[in-house]
Amino acid sequence: DQQVKQNSPSLSVQEGRISILNCDYTNSMFDYFLWYKKYPAEGPTFLISISSIKDKNEDGRFTVFLNKSAKHLSLHIVPSQPGDSAVYFCAASGWLSVRGKLIFGQGTELSVKP
């Protein structure tokens, strides 16, 4: 049973436009969520996170939105740049459920076209 799901395996966006990557989770005990970016032949790198006490967190061009009632989070990239082309993973954690572990989704491959 997959607790964190990214239902879109790929997304293609024009440079300068908004990229929206989505993630759904099933475990209501999760209380911290993270996004990672992964380039080919490299390990995942941490991008941005959000605690369940917030519904939005912003860092430069990256904003993460959390909708707890829908068990849904999204990552917005504005404006998108060709260097943003990578695989994006969302991950969830929660002390009462998985302690310090991160539960990952299967990733969405973003392609930003010039």
Place this chain on the structure above:
Amino acid sequence: ETGVTQTPRHLVMGMTNKKSLKCEQHLGHNAMYWYKQSAKKPLELMFVYSLEERVENNSVPSRFSPECPNSSHLFLHLHTLQPEDSALYLCASSQSFDRVGQPQHFGDGTRLSIL
């Protein structure tokens, strides 16, 4: 440079070989992790070490044997692997396993191919 170094980057081995993957972190972290990533699948957590003590073993077959001699080094010993074990193996570290939500820092992985 993530502060987590994995060697080798690529490994090809037969099913009867014995090899080891190495991970070293220079971040002063107390927790280290091994993950397996197969194509189009989520990262699968294999093992967790906190302060050199194994705190998690996610039903991993005994042909994978982890070792954590100190908080900076982590090994994954491999023996009699199967073709389905071919994957990217990632090492990660974090400040503490007991602090929820802190990011884990990943190495670039070892691409393992079993012939």
